[in-house]
Amino acid sequence: MEMNSLPLCIWKDKDLKLSDIQVSEQVQSRSEICRQTVSTYAAKINEGEMAPVLVFCDGFRYWLVDGFHRYQAAKLVNHTKISCRVAYGSKRDAILYAIAANIDNGFKRANADKRNGVETLLSDSEWSQWSNHEIARRCGVSHTYVRKLRLKLQESNEINPLIQTRQSVNRIAFRNGREYPIDVSNIGQLDR
Template sequence: MEIDALRPTGSPRLAGERQEHIELLAAVPTPLPPIIVHRPTMRVIDGFHRVRAARLRGDTTIAARFFDGDESDAFVLAVQLNVTHGLPLALPDRQSAAERIMASHPHWSDRRVASVAGIAPGTVGEIRRRLGSGAADPEARRLGQDGRMRPLDGTAGRLRAGELLSRQPNLSLRQVARAAGISPETVRDVRNRLRNGEDLLPRSRRRDSDTEPRHAAAPEAGTSEDTRPAPVPAPRGEPATGRRAHPLGRSRADVAPDRVVLVKRLAADPALRFSETGRCLLRLLAIHTVREEEWEAIIGNVPPHCSGVVADLAVQLADKWADFATRVRSDVTASVG
């Protein structure tokens, strides 16, 4: 298509395109991948640098593919593509994009927005609270990554699940989840709390039931923001120490030996040892068995000019592990239910 017909506006990059990247693309002798264009407006969705590079080379046409959705969905696609390939968006660009996506898609969960913008769900939650766009309506629901609408406040669902499990303890997790309108993982957490004689609502939910739980701690299981089980509070009367607090009430140094033991135990399992995917999983898990002092040494020696990129990658990898845990638990729940 004709380059002059394009409208190169609306880029998610706050600082615009990078000249050095444009010159690098212009020097490539092979054809560049097609750009993505929003057909109704002719705005460039993906490929701003390629358009500038084509102009620099003196080209009058460029290969393009068209997107026919509305403008808000076109922006979501632009962010998604720029996060996953080419020159990555800077962190401020992704945070700004998350704000814009929350404005155009307020019914999306924090985790869904985070998956598009390439930032952590906790960061999205903080942005939402700062903007004052958190829904206080107890009936509010949000669309998760799996395409399902879930209540923002799981209080009613938890209480309903508790009633069902008390009357019919042999019901499967999935049966209770369908009846209570919550996720199977939330039902699992409710069942464990019943067995342990604990309150069905996590402390954060009891403290302020009409707001979202803070992401600084592990979010409540089964809400639209996450499906991980709620954190177990530290035992009362536990002496305070100078170590950094761990979400499970233990210091990080106390947790590390547990990880080592668990990974060694998994490594002895033939189902993992004698399959390629199993060995790959064991290698990934073994990376995280380093001792506390090794972590501190690594942190203390990250070069200042790399700290932003390293921190951002760590957040993205943590989010990937959280998604991995959710999907593994969901598969187990489905097979049991």
Template structure:
């Protein structure tokens, strides 16, 4: 891992690598206050330029503090690799993305990996598969990505998508495969093959019993299916005092963990990414508490 101090003037803030609509002033101020505890920003070295991929708020905090350099983790790669990294990393740490910014991340990921399945893309970005499918449909209709006949799942295997022409023999029994022209003619003339096969599209649907319509008697006289169709039972919501009590206990448990023997040594041995995620969570909690305190 290549980490070094780099001059702010040597860094490039490419707007195409920033998913956010704007910088949040409050977040910049909080980062400035916690400057010594922040992890390095991430930069991609592309065509002899150092492009910021993660850390726009930290960069702004450095400018606010009058810093000339900033700790940087430098990665080698192409612009698309930097963009691919950006589309994922901002979803899991730092200031949470807005709904519009999350949609932008999905669009970027689909344009770079249009051959991925909706499920794989959703898992990668921590969003719903329905959102991915909706945005994919819009991009396909706008001719921004192709409609791949197959997509790669999380397991790396290629799966064909719905909507492809179906093999007419796909679900036919082994002894009911399509007949050639002469055999089909002979069977039709003899009348032996005139009945519609159950796997044909124009076969009449088999009638099935409706279990709800059947007359069934239950012990006690109450049909559990009627109970299941009714709404949920009202349950009293916890009061704000109860919620605050539970949250306070959880926070104090975390504080107690940090005071346990050996925690500091283990913390220092952890990766910079793990420490950065922890710092970001603490900063967000403190910032939110300060916002509520101010009213």
């Protein structure tokens, strides 16, 4: 699976009311909104040069996935609608997609943004079962960074103890589009 691919990824262009779009801090992978970027984008919106934002529709709600700065810029210039690319997806799909949204493009991610993405995956009961390599791939960081952050969060009890127990034995690795369980219980242990 590609970093930003979706199951049943069907994109459709549509103008949506800003008020119809769900803006969730859980989906926003950035640590904060940059006011200067919002101002720059507001000028581009007024010139008609802004790319559409990306939203996922779960059948009931439209979740903003990529374009939080553009969304804020549209509000700043008092627009009531914004151009969107819409795909089918749940809020969880939106969270996972948003973590990788600015790896290769857009406003450059700060270290705090990268950490936020990794922590989001590590604090989730399902995603935390993924290997350090898979989490690193999804977040656009090194696997050693994920390993160090995982250990730090476990030591400070910021990761749920039930998750820690399950992680101590099994994780999930991905190869050729398939999932494989891996036993990590002996990693770091010396043979005696």
